[in-house]
Structure formats: C-alpha cells, structure tokens
Amino acid sequence: MLLTPGSGSATRVPTPPNPHQLLRTHRRRLHTAAPKPWPTHRLPRPPPAPVHGRTAHSSRDTLPSLQSAISALPTLGFLSSSPAHAKGQVSSHRSEQKRKKLQVHCPSVLSPGSPAKLYGCYAVIVVLTAAVIALTVTLSEKEKKERVSIKNICAVCPKEWIGFRSKCFYFSEDMRNWTFSQTFCMAQEAHLARFDSLDELDFLMRYKGDSAHWIGLHRESTQHPWRWTDNTEYNNLVPIRGEGEHAYLSDRGISNGREHMPRKWICSKPDRYLQYPEVS
Incomplete structure (x- = not known):
C-alpha cells in the first residue's frame, strides 16, 4: 500500500505482477491445453504429401501401411487367401x-x-x-x-414202410392170424417184426397205436423157449405175459395168445440200408 503526499488518507495502489509467477501460470496453461498422446494400440497415420495445394496420400506410402495393419490384426481363418490353406483347415x-x-x-x-x-x-x-x-x-x-456221425446209416424203405435206425417196418391195417401175417411179410422179403434193443421196442409201441399187433416171437409150448422167425432164441429182454405160443404187442407190453386170433401185424426187413461216406 502506498501513501499519496498531501492527502490525509491512504490510497491502494496495485502491486506489479511477479514475473516468475506469470511464467509458472503460463506453463500450467500450456500443459493443460496440450493434445493427448496418440494411443499406442492404434496405427500411426502416414504424413500427407502436398499435391496442388491439397494433401493426398501417396500410393508408395499407403501400401506398406496397409500391409503393417493387416499383419497387426489377429490371425483369422477368413483372411487366408490361399485355397490350399483353406483345404488344410477343413481336413484338420x-x-x-x-x-x-x-x-x-x-x-x-x-x-x-x-x-x-x-x-x-x-x-x-x-x-x-x-x-x-x-x-x-x-x-x-x-x-x-x-x-453228423462218423458213419451215418439211414434205412432206405419202400413206400408205406417206416425207417428206424437200420430197419424198415410195415404196420398193417388189416387183421389176420399169426400164420397169414408171417406169410404176408415173407412175400415182402421180410419177417414178422423183430426188435434187438429197447429203443426199437419203444418205437414199435409208440407207433402201433391202440391196436394189438403180431410180432415174430413164437414157441412150440410153454416148456420151450421163445424164438424169432429165423429160429434164433429170444434173450428175454422184456418178459412176455400169458400162456400162449405166439406173441403180440399190446398196451401192457408183450403178450401172447392163440395163433388163430385175428390181429394186425408188423413186418421188418433189416437187410437194406444206405451207408454215407465217412466225414472227416
């Protein structure tokens, strides 16, 4: 504050500015108004070249910039311009x-x-x-x-005859006595039925049905053994019921009776068969 001579009151006179303060203020304003720096992730723009009073980009300067921009982009599948590269991607x-x-x-x-x-x-x-x-x-x-067995033997039977194992059997529909039945079988080159095993006997019993059938067993009297029509002795494989001299098959097994009684009969012929070749 300065005092003016000849006046009784003090008068405020402005103080001149400090040069150093002004310099600091000017620098602060310049720093505040300074443009922001170019982002590091952006590509720098090429400097324009003056052409007839205008600014235009040169093709020589633009091509390297575009190549650098493309190389800076992430590698994507659609940027590949090579057909071989695209085919390799599909195969992968x-x-x-x-x-x-x-x-x-x-x-x-x-x-x-x-x-x-x-x-x-x-x-x-x-x-x-x-x-x-x-x-x-x-x-x-x-x-x-x-x-298939090693030797497969199958009976070859005439019409209306039935094959079982190596024999052929004929089951009659007529009813005659034992003597007539044996004569009929001999006319067919056979004899009244003979069984050599329980399997054959079971087959005859199943197939004969409900009727009684004459078979080839006979004897002269109750004091003599049972024999087949070829005069071989019966081995008593199955016991025979009754007191007669001629045997037949019934529902109860093997029975016997008088020769003159009419019954159905069974013929058998064991001498014809077909033998297949051996199977290795």
Whole structure:
C-alpha cells in the first residue's frame, strides 16, 4: 500500500505482477491445453504429401501401411487367401471330429496327444474280433460233429414202410392170424417184426397205436423157449405175459395168445440200408 503526499488518507495502489509467477501460470496453461498422446494400440497415420495445394496420400506410402495393419490384426481363418490353406483347415477339422468320435468308444485308452494309445485301442478291437470269430467257428464245428456221425446209416424203405435206425417196418391195417401175417411179410422179403434193443421196442409201441399187433416171437409150448422167425432164441429182454405160443404187442407190453386170433401185424426187413461216406 502506498501513501499519496498531501492527502490525509491512504490510497491502494496495485502491486506489479511477479514475473516468475506469470511464467509458472503460463506453463500450467500450456500443459493443460496440450493434445493427448496418440494411443499406442492404434496405427500411426502416414504424413500427407502436398499435391496442388491439397494433401493426398501417396500410393508408395499407403501400401506398406496397409500391409503393417493387416499383419497387426489377429490371425483369422477368413483372411487366408490361399485355397490350399483353406483345404488344410477343413481336413484338420474333419480329423478332429473323427478323433472325438473314437474317444467316445475308447475313452479310457485314447488321449489327444498319445498315438501309441490309439494304436493300442485298435489292437484291442482286432484281438476281440478274432476271438469272437474263433469261438463261432469252434461252436459250429462242434455242432456239426454232433449232428453228423462218423458213419451215418439211414434205412432206405419202400413206400408205406417206416425207417428206424437200420430197419424198415410195415404196420398193417388189416387183421389176420399169426400164420397169414408171417406169410404176408415173407412175400415182402421180410419177417414178422423183430426188435434187438429197447429203443426199437419203444418205437414199435409208440407207433402201433391202440391196436394189438403180431410180432415174430413164437414157441412150440410153454416148456420151450421163445424164438424169432429165423429160429434164433429170444434173450428175454422184456418178459412176455400169458400162456400162449405166439406173441403180440399190446398196451401192457408183450403178450401172447392163440395163433388163430385175428390181429394186425408188423413186418421188418433189416437187410437194406444206405451207408454215407465217412466225414472227416
């Protein structure tokens, strides 16, 4: 504050500004109004060249800038301009799909980075397939051996005759006495039926039905043994009921009775058969 001479009061006179303060204020304003720096992630623009009073970009300067911009972009599949590269990408995608499908079937063996495990999975599949084929062949051969014997003998029987094992049997529909029945069988080159095993006897019993049928057993009296029509002695495989001299098959087994009683009869001829060749 300055005092003016000749006046009784003080008058405020402005103080001149400090040069250093003004300099600091001017620098602060310049720093505040300064433009922001160019972002580091953006590409720098090429400087324009004056052409007839205008600014235009030169093609020589623009091409390197575009190439650098493209190289700075992320690598995308659609930027590839090479057909071979695109075809390789498709093939790689298909291979990845096949690998994923295979992982579904072999999840515990296959891994994306282990070709050895992939080959191991293939080996397991091949071994299992071979085992199944070998088992199938073995079972088929066993079944074939069971169905076909070493020598398969099959009776060749005339019309209206029935084959069982190596014999042919004829079951009559008429009813005659024992002597007539034997005469009929001899006319057919056969004899009244003879059985040599329980299987043959069971077959005759099943097939004869409910009717009684004469068979080839006979004897002279109750004091003599039973014999077949070829005069061979009966081995008493099954006991014969009754007190007669001529045997027949009934529902109760083998019975006997008088020769003159009319009954149906059974003929058998064991001498004709067909022998197939041996099966190796």
